[in-house]
Amino acid sequence: MPPVLETRGLTVRFGGHVAVDAVSCAFHAGTLTAIVGPNGAGKTTYFNLMSGQIPATSGDTLLEGEDISGLGAAGRAQRGIGRAFQITNLFPNLTVAENVRLAVQARGRGAASLFSLWSRHRDWIERADHYLELVNLSGVRDTQAAALPHGDKRKLEVAIMMALEPKVFMFDEPTAGMSVDEVPVILDLIRTLKRDGGKTILLVEHKMDVVRSLADRIVVLHNGKLVADGDPATVIASPVVQEAYLGQAPKREAAHG
Numbered sequence: 001m002p003p004v005l006e007t008r009g010l011t012v013r014f015g016g017h018v019a020v021d022a023v024s025c026a027f028h029a030g031t032l033t034a035i036v037g038p039n040g041a042g043k044t045t046y047f048n049l050m051s052g053q054i055p056a057t058s059g060d061t062l063l064e065g066e067d068i069s070g071l072g073a074a075g076r077a078q079r080g081i082g083r084a085f086q087i088t089n090l091f092p093n094l095t096v097a098e099n100v101r102l103a104v105q106a107r108g109r110g111a112a113s114l115f116s117l118w119s120r121h122r123d124w125i126e127r128a129d130h131y132l133e134l135v136n137l138s139g140v141r142d143t144q145a146a147a148l149p150h151g152d153k154r155k156l157e158v159a160i161m162m163a164l165e166p167k168v169f170m171f172d173e174p175t176a177g178m179s180v181d182e183v184p185v186i187l188d189l190i191r192t193l194k195r196d197g198g199k200t201i202l203l204v205e206h207k208m209d210v211v212r213s214l215a216d217r218i219v220v221l222h223n224g225k226l227v228a229d230g231d232p233a234t235v236i237a238s239p240v241v242q243e244a245y246l247g248q249a250p251k252r253e254a255a256h257g
């Protein structure tokens with residue numbers, strides 16, 4: 001089985017600056033990988049390259065072994081790369097439930113007669129309500145998306161991503177800007193996704209406690225390069241991470257004898 005998502009020598013150059021530098025990495029089903037690194041390391045740019053928001057200067061991206069380098073963001077989303085970050089992509093004048101229902105409909109595409117549209121309508125609404133329940137937004141299902149507080153908008157975009165049933169779930173700082181009581185809702189959601197099994201989840205996250213509690217694997221970027229990759233305990237303890245990410249070398253054990 002090929003990895004679900006893979007990058008080979010993925011590189012992007014902005015003028016003279018190489019923001020992502022020949023990153024080769026494979027992401028497998030059933031794994032949550034956290035991508036960490038200092039500010040400006042290239043994490044978001046790496047996400048943008050994989051989800052097709054920006055084109056690579058060189059290198060390839062493969063989805064289930066198929067080269068998708070030539071596809072833009074829409075084509076990759078259609079193939080199953082889901083990303084929750086695009087609050088701007090919510091339909092602001094539609095209600096919360098309508099936003100999710102559209103995602104459910106987009107997922108269940110196919111030839112539709114007027115009759116089949118009618119008969120499927122109830123099913124769409126029920127499935128949209130199911131996702132709203134998962135993200136704790138049932139209480140505001142009839143509220144206009146534009147009127148939601150920031151944290152609820154983020155939860156809504158997660159519901160939309162889930163409704164699209166992607167192969168890869170990409171979360172870019174999912175708890176950023178959320179109030180303290182909203183953070184556990186999102187973390188529980190990601191845990192639920194993980195428990196479902198078989199999902200490929202990528203997470204860019206600054207908060208190391210979040211990373212520790214969720215990740216099966218940590219990939220560290222520094223100056224655009226992949227500098228460490230492995231299980232969380234080993235990666236966090238490694239000198240390269242202590243220096244590159246935390247800005248300090250690990251304290252040496254007191255010398256014995």
Ligand SMILES: Nc1ncnc2c1ncn2[C@@H]1O[C@H](COP(=O)(O)OP(=O)(O)OP(=O)(O)O)[C@@H](O)[C@H]1O
Nearest residue numbers: 014017018019037038039040041042043044045046
């Ligand atoms: N469109 C762009 N044009 C020019 N430079 C860019 C562009 N996008 C990103 N960069 C630069 O590329 C580098 C990597 O940025 P990126 O946002 O990917 O880092 P990051 O690791 O996500 O940082 P942070 O943790 O602060 O979000 C930075 O130096 C940034 O200024």
